[in-house]
Amino acid sequence: MKILVCISNVPDTTTKIRFTDGNSRFDATGVQWVINPWDELSLTRALELKDDPASGVKSVTVAHVGGADSEPTIRKALAIGADDAIRVNGVASDAYFVAGQLAEVVRKESFDLIMCGIESSDFNGSTVGGMIAEFLEIPSVSGVSGLKVEGGKVTLTREIDGGKELVSVPTPLVAIVQKGIAKEPRIASMRGIMTARTKQVKALEPSAIEPLSQVVGFELPKPRAACRFIDPENAGELISLLQNEAKVI
């Protein structure tokens, strides 16, 4: 079994978000770029599966759509333990474009299990995984918080509103993963960092796919009013404010 883990390159989650050029563009000055947190968990689970000989997982490849400036993030994924990487050299203009490119990667290299994080921490679309599956006309399972592979057979735990379901789905499939899929993201070892330098990053030119939407500008939310402090000895006052002033209870 071959696993493809799709990764997105996002600003470190502690980044103070700013825009430039009349709020039309993200201000990347001084920003640290990282693997999208859900994709990092997804990669961790894929590698755990590969470590288990009973899984039948033979290789873990990472794929990314972006310019050459995203190479450090791809190298990080290789240092954590992915076998090789594919970068589609395009601008990730919308989810449809990105998913279309990744679907092409799957068509060319035929993977059995495609893993995507539930969303990226920058665009928060929750869309790329499902789109890849529809482009390829294969099953997708969303909200996956548990993934088992035994002898190439895949069972998934998916979160449903108010519960969980255990499902078995034939390959090839797209697993769209969320919190719970792996406990902690795996960290690159020194040896991993050294060997990552010799691993292959294949660069592909993008296919002709027209985006369906575009971001024309950004706005920062209005700052909230200053916090009103209530004496801890008189906590009851809070309840009356919530009842009579805010009217939320």
Add this chain to the structure above:
Amino acid sequence: MSVLVYTENRDGKFRKPIYELISYASALAEMMKTSVTAVSIGQVEESELKKLGTYGAGKVITVSGDAFKIFDSQSYTALIAEVASSTGAKVVMLANNTTGKALAPRLSVRLKAGIASGVIGLPVSTEPFTIHKRVYSGSALANVVVNTPVKIITLMQNSFDLHEKPVAASVESYAPKSVTASKSVVLDVQKQEGKVLLSEASVVVSGGRGMKSADNWAPLTELAALLDGATACSRPVSDEGWRPHEEHTGQTGKIIAPDLYIAIGISGATQHIAGVSSSKYIVAINTDKTAPIFESAQYGIVGDAGKVLPKLVEAVKQAKGK
């Protein structure tokens, strides 16, 4: 031409997020000078289907059959896409919940319809179709222009008020022309009965490391129950295993938008705020007056969770006469 809404039912009933969807769709349909059609899949009684008319759905299309007993994103997508095409839908709307997130992207590809996911308000304009969407995990909004003739929208729960606009809903059953057979097999289902869902709750009471131990949760749970709310927690708490990971709210956990979020013993790291910043009111209780959570809160108490919580429980009991 219409705004088509997928109205998911749970055990044959529609819940509040579905009525929010219909309320939103009615307002959108007015902007676009069209009407609202709902599509319901599975067994729902006619009286329940007609309730969708209360919020402005003039037509309800209902589909049932064994093929749709299991939620399979492929077969559901094929069906909703077929209904969208046959009704000439201009906009297809879904809730931004687990189901919506599973179906909306597939529908986008199938209908070649641009998507705006997790929206929190009506479009700024319909020509061109421009809509606000939360990005950078709630730190900003993006203005998204959707260029395609058909658009897909998923609406964030609790972000659009219910608005009654009664019409008599006509109910039509629909037999799909083609059915995509499900390839998935459900092996087991675990449901939490009777609990208020975190994603749907109007009030959320959440605990952080300041709760000090898993054994101290009883008053927090009691406060949540008294307020008909759900319980949540911060990431360290779920990582420690004090609470199940389903309760983790924050950037990598659940993103919620309740009317009231009470953060107890939570310092308010950027990643936590990202998951709760859309709440209408945030209350913070923390021993450290300089904790960043107070920057996001409208009401705050500087104090120890163990001492403040019982007082809040008492005050709510008195206020509600319980």
